[in-house]
Amino acid sequence: MEKDIREDIAWAQINKDVLKSLESPRRLYWVILLIALAMIGVAVGSEIYQYTTGMGVSNKNNSHVWSLYIATFIFWIGMSHSGTLLSAILHLMHADWRKPIYRFAEAMTTFSLMTAGLFVMVHLGRLWQVYYVMPYPNERWVWPNFQSPLVWDMFAIATYLSSSVLFLYVGMIPDLAICRDNIHAGWRKKLYTIMSLGWEGTDRQWRNFRITYLTIACFLIPLAVSVHSIVASDFAMSNMPGWHVTSFPPYFVAGALYSGCAAIITLFIILRYVFRFEEYMTLPIMKKLVRLTFAIAMVWTYLNLIEFASVWYGHDQTAKDQLIFKATGPYAPYFWAMIFFGSILPLMLAFKRFQTHLPILFVVSILLNVGMWLERWMIISPSFAHGHYPWTWDHDQWPSLVQWGIVFGSFGWFTLLFMVFCKVFPSVSMYEVKEMVYHRTLALKHKPAVKGDY
Amino acid sequence: MSKRHLLALFNDFDEAVAAIAELRAANIKGFNMDDLILKSPIEHPEVELVLGDKPVNVQWFTLIGACTGALLAFFLVSGAQANFFAQIKGGKPIVPLPPNFVLTYEMFILGGVFITILGFLICAALPAKRSALYSAKVSEDQIGILVKGDESAVAAFKAIFTKHKALEIQEEAGK
Numbered sequence: 001m002e003k004d005i006r007e008d009i010a011w012a013q014i015n016k017d018v019l020k021s022l023e024s025p026r027r028l029y030w031v032i033l034l035i036a037l038a039m040i041g042v043a044v045g046s047e048i049y050q051y052t053t054g055m056g057v058s059n060k061n062n063s064h065v066w067s068l069y070i071a072t073f074i075f076w077i078g079m080s081h082s083g084t085l086l087s088a089i090l091h092l093m094h095a096d097w098r099k100p101i102y103r104f105a106e107a108m109t110t111f112s113l114m115t116a117g118l119f120v121m122v123h124l125g126r127l128w129q130v131y132y133v134m135p136y137p138n139e140r141w142v143w144p145n146f147q148s149p150l151v152w153d154m155f156a157i158a159t160y161l162s163s164s165v166l167f168l169y170v171g172m173i174p175d176l177a178i179c180r181d182n183i184h185a186g187w188r189k190k191l192y193t194i195m196s197l198g199w200e201g202t203d204r205q206w207r208n209f210r211i212t213y214l215t216i217a218c219f220l221i222p223l224a225v226s227v228h229s230i231v232a233s234d235f236a237m238s239n240m241p242g243w244h245v246t247s248f249p250p251y252f253v254a255g256a257l258y259s260g261c262a263a264i265i266t267l268f269i270i271l272r273y274v275f276r277f278e279e280y281m282t283l284p285i286m287k288k289l290v291r292l293t294f295a296i297a298m299v300w301t302y303l304n305l306i307e308f309a310s311v312w313y314g315h316d317q318t319a320k321d322q323l324i325f326k327a328t329g330p331y332a333p334y335f336w337a338m339i340f341f342g343s344i345l346p347l348m349l350a351f352k353r354f355q356t357h358l359p360i361l362f363v364v365s366i367l368l369n370v371g372m373w374l375e376r377w378m379i380i381s382p383s384f385a386h387g388h389y390p391w392t393w394d395h396d397q398w399p400s401l402v403q404w405g406i407v408f409g410s411f412g413w414f415t416l417l418f419m420v421f422c423k424v425f426p427s428v429s430m431y432e433v434k435e436m437v438y439h440r441t442l443a444l445k446h447k448p449a450v451k452g453d454y
Numbered sequence: 455m456s457k458r459h460l461l462a463l464f465n466d467f468d469e470a471v472a473a474i475a476e477l478r479a480a481n482i483k484g485f486n487m488d489d490l491i492l493k494s495p496i497e498h499p500e501v502e503l504v505l506g507d508k509p510v511n512v513q514w515f516t517l518i519g520a521c522t523g524a525l526l527a528f529f530l531v532s533g534a535q536a537n538f539f540a541q542i543k544g545g546k547p548i549v550p551l552p553p554n555f556v557l558t559y560e561m562f563i564l565g566g567v568f569i570t571i572l573g574f575l576i577c578a579a580l581p582a583k584r585s586a587l588y589s590a591k592v593s594e595d596q597i598g599i600l601v602k603g604d605e606s607a608v609a610a611f612k613a614i615f616t617k618h619k620a621l622e623i624q625e626e627a628g629k
Contacts, residue, residue, distance in 0.1 A: 011495065012595050015593075137534065142537075143537070146534060146535065146557060147554075152557060152560070155556075155557050155560045156560050158564075159561070159564040159567075162564065162567075163564065166571055177593050178593045178594070181594075197580040197582070198580060198581050198583055198584050200582075200588055202491050202492065202493050203491065203494070203501075204578060205578045206497045207502065208577040209497070209574065210497055211510045211512045211513060211574075212573070215512065215516050216571075219566050219570075226556075226559060431495060435496045438496060
């Protein structure tokens with residue numbers, strides 16, 4: 001069997017390799033950073049234009065009250081779920097192979113949530129009234145409607161973001177201590193000294209750390225599921241055709257895990273090259289990740305079929321018309337592109353030869369996410385374009401360049417945050433990789449010399 | 455009587471375990487096993503076993519935090535809704551339980567996570583100033599045993615550490 005990681009790798013070498021990533025990445029790192037900054041520039045320019053001119057420039061109208069902003073908001077919320085999957089669920093399942101890659105997946109969770117949060121503000125338009133999102137009473141003690149999924153959203157996302165940040169931080173404390181011990185001067189030394197909280201790796205610290213990490217992992221799993229179920233409730237609890245479907249929450253959760261896994265593959269390949277992590281982000285680990293992505297893709301495909309079938313065989317004629325409209329109307333190219341990228345393309349991942357072919361995986365993983373972004377768009381826009389009342393139909397609406405510019409820039413924003421994080425903090429968990437190596441060495445030591453010794 | 459601190463560094467984890475077991479068995483005068491601290495680069499439950507059973511209390515904080523979060527959320531939401539007791543609700547409940555469960559659940563988790571972290575910091579005594587006897591090697595690949603004992607116990611400590619192939623022994627006068 002192929003090894004996830006070499007068991008003869010020296011622990012000091014693990015420290016050295018990971019700490020090196022904080023110092024000198026390949027030149028591509030700076031290229032990525034520059035591209036990200038340029039993309040952010042586009043988004044900032046678009047947002048300034050929208051802010052000063054008015055929401056009309058986004059081309060949203062009375063029919064299309066939600067458009068790319070909310071579609072992309074859901075996309076980014078969804079993207080965050082795989083960090084939890086890799087770090088929390090696989091942690092509870094004792095899947096050792098997650099250890100070298102979970103840290104950046106957790107960081108991905110945090111930064112995609114931060115990116116998603118921006119879309120709430122962009123969609124709101126009136127930035128100066130952003131505090132309206134917070135639940136507080138007015139001067140007559142009238143509180144927001146706590147029965148609305150939009151209020152649940154605010155609570156769920158705030159809880160998920162703060163818990164994810166804490167989970168990421170707590171899991172990093174032993175590594176921050178390693179950084180503190182090995183970096184001898186400058187702002188980084190101060191930062192690591194403060195953030196490592198004086199960690200010394202004592203038995204008392206490890207004992208409490210182990211329980212704390214496990215406990216937060218246990219909390220994060222239902223939290224992640226609840227967050228996307230609540231986001232799905234924004235749709236499923238309304239009466240719009242195409243949205244009022246019972247299977248929406250699991251469908252959203254599966255879609256979230258799917259897009260997140262695809263993003264982890266993309267980032268895995270980038271980090272492996274940029275930070276020279278070939279020893280840690282190995283091909284056997286990639287193979288497992290690809291298989292996991294394939295399995296989730298098939299679950300998502302199944303739930304898609306369930307959703308279509310329940311609309312098709314249901315009694316809601318408008319919802320059925322809407323489904324036909326999606327598949328044959330002006331949105332048909334995007335709808336079928338979603339089906340192709342989301343359900344057909346991942347079939348490639350079932351073949352062994354593609355499971356470790358990094359250039360192909362890089363392209364496929366990006367295309368899978370294109371499919372998943374289209375999925376979110378196909379949930380929102382066709383329902384607004386072809387709702388219950390014919391006089392509200394607007395089949396020709398197309399998002400303006402302002403909307404596209406902000407969506408485009410959000411990818412730059414995420415990339416910038418993520419890449420800066422990977423340069424400042426260790427993106428491979430050093431202590432967990434050491435544990436992995438240690439346990440493998442122990443297993444080899446106790447392996448029977450002759451089959452049947454036990 | 456003044457106490458002395460000794461930190462012995464080991465490369466071999468089995469030797470470190472053996473050293474701890476011997477320290478326990480030797481029953482050295484002027485030394486208590488509670489004054490032994492193990493420092494290690496990784497989580498090491500099997501080595502910690504030789505130290506004996508030491509309780510972890512983080513989960514109590516978790517329980518308190520989760521329950522408090524849930525109760526706070528439920529009473530905040532229900533209290534806000536109860537403001538409308540005089541309003542005609544068309545036969546619907548003033549405090550509807552199923553939708554309130556969602557926010558109660560979210561705050562249950564939020565309270566649980568926050569107070570668990572607080573519990574971790576309290577139970578692990580963090581943040582703390584690093585002790586004078588600390589080696590960066592402990593965060594790399596070596597295991598450290600820090601002992602505190604009377605002046606008279608130092609020779610016995612050193613003999614045991616040397617016997618178990620300690621790479622280095624650091625010493626410091628303590629209180």
